[in-house]
Amino acid sequence: MGLLFDIFINPFVEMASGLDFLLQVLWEGFVSGTLYALIALGFVLIFKASGVFNFAQGIMVVFAALTLVGLHALGIPAFLALILAVAIMALLAVTVERVVLRHLVNQPDIILFMVTIGLTYFLIGFGELVFGGDPKSMITEELGLPTGSTVFDVFDGIVILQHLDVAAAVISAIMVAGLAVFFNKTRIGRALRAVADDHQAALSVGISLNQIWAIVWFAAGIVALTTGIMWGAKSDVSFALQIVALKALPVLILGGFTSIPGAIVGGLIIGMGEKLFEVYWGGLLGGGVEGWFAYVIALIFLLFRPQGLFGEKIIERV
Amino acid sequence: MNVHSQAAAAQSDDGIALGADLLHVDNISLSFGGVKAIQDVSFDIRKGEIRAIIGPNGAGKTSMLNVINGFYHPQEGIISFKGRERRRMRPYEAAAQGIARTFQNVALFTGMTTLENIMAGRSLKMHRNFFWQMLYRGPALNEEMEHRRVVEEIIDFLEIEAIRKTPVGQLPYGLQKRVELGRALAMEPTLLLLDEPMAGMNLEEKEDMSRYVLDVNSQLGTTIALIEHDMGVVMDLADRVMVLDYGKKIADGTPDEVQANQAVIDAYLGVPH
């Protein structure tokens, strides 16, 4: 009975008795959810446009952030470093297309997926070789990002909002809106969707696969850079991010692999759910449940709705 | 041939006389969301006959086969096979009851050789447990060899000895279709569903395939349901023909009757509105 009480009643009592704390927890969940959503967004972009499940997205985030910080450390002014970092992501996109993807047209998805795991390892090694393996701090102030915080009085208590978090949410929203327009309203967007459906068919109607892939990897690179900056500003820039980046996978499951709104909603659900669970229920299990909560939620979710929140129902044909 | 006599023996076991109803489909309706793939179709397949299902593209022919072997579950209607009624069943249960199938777009196990593919058709007939499988000795080995012998007979029958150890992914289309037929035959089915077995073949390949279909029917006594677009082939092979159009049955009868049916001519040639 005591256990049932601890599981089903007590956490809610705690929530109700400390509304300000609940809000704070939800806000923090929201912020980490935004970051998950951003990583998932990078996955979705590439998956939508090339059918490649890009395992390296997480490492691209780290790599982009490291590049930015590393360039700045060389004495390059922040904004120049930012532009250079964008250029390097473009270079990476073109290189990946030239060296890897071009040779793998029409290969089974699983091969493409494993290639990106290889790419992950390569980028880890390369990044550590060039920039060193130790954590670095993000050049938040130099980039002109706000750093202060505002304290709100609500429910007889306080909720603290970091300005940085607010900025992250706003920037993410702008980026998502931009991408949605890009995908749905432009000629390139249409070509991207055609490529995702069928490589050969897209080629046969005169779409340049190479160009499309480079563009979309570049777009994912920019998303990665943005994510890297936001994330780096909250904690350090280090390869430990890699494990956290894996959390984008359950987010994708929830949202569906091809849906941009799905990635956002999925990210927020996972981010907030995970924080709530850790704070209110984690103690029962001895803590540290953040490590697997997202995956288990995704797993349970999959059993009931294998196509994700926003995915289309799959009708199998023979 | 050994396999033929075995199969014939197996088929007389189910107690259904030649010419009696083997499969009965009553008032089947199937829809996907708002799309009605099959509407209120009833028909039967008699033991020992070659039954053709024809109709324009999208008429619901393949869906009908999918319903028969349990891949789709119709919203309404009853199917009875060998006198047993059922509403829902899984494809492997259909297989266990003796329904085999080939596919419109070849669905071979591309990573396996011809031999392994046809051996795969014997899955249901092999029973040795995990322990013997682990050792690959004694009963498991004997069983494997016994079935290999049957498979070799099928390979013989279909004249595909030369490609025995070739991965099927590397075979040309016509041969793939033949291997797929072989795989279905390996199941020693009571009812064999062939979904456009001659699609995309040239004249000679069609003739070969027609010969195999007739041989299977006459020598093994296997009942065959066949979807085909080549009317010449259908009229030559089939005992009875059912015509579907927009998910509805518009005609059913001998090839001659169907050929003369006005509704069928309209469906194929279009009616002036």
Added chain:
Amino acid sequence: MLYREAGQFKTSYQADQAAFPIFQDQLAVWAILAVAFIGVPLVGNDFFLNSIMIPFLIFALASVGLNILTGYAGQLSLGTGAFMGVGAYACYKLTTIFPDVNIVIMIVASGFFSAGIGMIFGLPSLRIKGFYLVVTTLAAQFFLEWCFIRIAWLYNYNPSGAIEVPQREAFGVILTGASATPVTRYLLVLSIVVVMTWIAFNIIRGRIGRSWMMIRDMDIAAELMGVKPLNAKLSAFAVSSFYCGVAGAMMVFFWLGAAEVESFDVNHSFLILFMVILGGLGSIKGAFMGAAFIWILPILIRAAPGWIGIEVQAATVEHLNFMLIGGLIIFFLIIEPHGLARLWSIGKQKLRVWPFPY
């Protein structure tokens, strides 16, 4: 000229389906076994046995396990590390509870525990396919890792959180623990690996292996041929996890001597996956080639600067290793998606017709 099958006529289907239909191959296999069982213990020093042969064999066995699941049954898994962990912790608990039972029996028995856990986490595979399955196996990975930390009972409430291998002997020979000789441990590992590989090979060429490959290649058609997806997928998960579990138990008991949760983290899952990819999906000998390649290459790279007299920082070498392995994975998938095993058989084909090109 020496490697020919001409003149070797098969007179029975049994001979045709033998493991090594070509006489020269049979000779080669016996020769390799002789070298492994007699030659290596005679000439190998402790470093060679401890740091190269034992881990190589253990990882090869884990690769065989993952290959069964991913290469033969087509279910991609990133939970290998955790399943190895289940084997290790199970073996540790078993030998704590039953200290008198022979450790080899315990190691095999621990495989059943990981097989059970593997089946539980394999259940979603009935509804979930492809990349989605990756997430469920990651759920297994992280959830089990968490268990290895939080459930103190698993490591006997050891304050360091590690499992330490106790000394166990049988017939007067010390098998595990610090005083067991490398040769003993090597021979034990080798024996288990050889037997289990032989069994894996048998399962794969029989009915069960075929049902896995049917599910992998075309699950719909497989079901229409009477294969139950439930049986095929769960048996693949069970057998695969059994192999991984035994490999994990051996890793701790015959190689590391002590282990913490880090020994079974997601990076190990990747490591084994790389061995499988590089060796060739769907090939048992590929699993061995891949394991050898990925395990031994970094050792060579670490040693190489010393040989040519250059001082390179250890960290730099590690980074180079990462780059190299990642690069090789990409390279192999582009050049030959079927891995080393396919290259090997292409080479053999060339040898068969030598000196003619065709």
